[in-house]
Amino acid sequence: MSGEINFNGDLHARESLYLNHENRGLRYGDGLFETLRVIHGKIIFWEDHYLRLMASMRILRMEIPMSFTMEFLEEELLRTLRQNALIDKPARVRLSVFRNNGGLYTPLTNEISYIIETVALDAAFYQISDGRYEVELFKDFYLNSDMLSTLKTNNKILNVVGSIFAKENGYENCLLLNQDKQVAEALNGNIFLVKNGVIKTPPLKDGCLNGIIRKKVMEIVTKTEDYTLEETSISPFELQKADELFITNSVVGIRPITKYRKKEFERAVATQLLGKLNALARLT
Template identity: 55%
Template sequence: MVNYNGTLVTQTGAEIQGNRGFLFGDSIFETIKVLDGKVLFLEDHYFRLMASLRIVRMEIPMHFTMEYFESQILGLVKVQAIESSARVRFSVFRKAGGFYLPETNDIEFVAVAEFLENAMYSFENQPYEVELFKDFYITAQLLSTLKSNNRLVQITGSIFAEENGYQNCLVMNEVKNIAEALQGNLFMLTGNKLITPPLSDGCLNGIMRKQILAIARKMENLEVAEQSISPFDLQKADELFITNVIKGIQPITKYRKKEYKTDLASELVKKLNVQIRLV
């Protein structure tokens, strides 16, 4: 079942030969977790989507309120009977027409949902090794912080990781600072200081990144900073972990010859689950 412009259908009937998301990557999307009939971090998802649409100059319809956004997501998971735990991809793209210059800034959207086995966020202390992906770089600019269809760095990096036996890769920007992981934001703990790259380094403006920053800043004896991370910093770190809204927190156990602890990641998962139960 698919939500196509507010109508639930089995097939969208959309033709890809004129779809600007397919032709030009002219699309913004949100990956959303639904738990027990509630959209987690609803306001953050909605306002990030609205900000992204404005940045790429898509026209936001007057009826596209947060309540409308929420109703389109919950209506989809309800009809599929997966309200207990679901992953939703909500894609917005400019209507067909034009080449690099679009004929209109009006939008259409498609939302699809699938069942998630794990309702709450879980801590998995399994081996998780990463490496640097050096074939391509992320540019340190505003467009890199958006969730757009332009994900070739993440796709080629994921293929590299799979071919070489890594669970993930870390992606650098053009000045060789670590921007993020292939599937989420990176956090690094050194001593009592928790660091994540700033948005100005080109990392995704992640929803879970925002939640973890807020939780960590309330913890005693923990300094939290948004600052650049070099590849050399990784060797001095005590702990590394990746965040995204579906997985929550994924601890990294190994980078090259360096092995890492997972204590803070475990504690943050517990605090995160308490937070979402209070929503």
């Protein structure tokens, strides 16, 4: 894959060796990241992503540079897109932040570095997929229902192992359970359940990611008279009784689940909400 990445403001060829073996993100997962969707130079829900990143850095006791303003980071993101000829195209951007080299578990410094990576996307706005999307529970390991699980950190080994399980068994995704055996999220996004006009999603206390699109969909549902939002724990036994299940994240927006075990699902609510999400994205 050609192109350039942005490391602390300096542009490097994507294949260049700009990190070394002491990188704390590699050694200890001591890092955070934001995955962003950009449409013709407009970063979708940028303020929400920025505020989540700042809050997460404070929770992990990272030192936030004085220069790390929303305007500064936005310009760095756009500069990297321009360098990769993606400023006028739909693109996916990953902004990674990690503590600087040094120390063992206890770092020598809380100062940070950042990396910006870009890749082209096919479609400008979110689209509903018409293809098969079958999921299963991943029960080999469980998600901890604590604040760290709600952050978008580099500690994603559960998601990696779960993704391998899904691939080996012919599933498009898996749903993760917390230690209380409640459905917390999907491998790559938040989970929503629709039943008789009620739309449920797990609360953050169950360990799910504090997702940006999760937040936006909840706002949309709250303002839609046809539906009632419930932020409540979801039992695995509820899944096969649902009218619809869908997953949300910042790249795909809303992904309807078509099948879980013997139950096949509709996608009418997901399609309606996606239209409202696209309208909201255009306004921000």
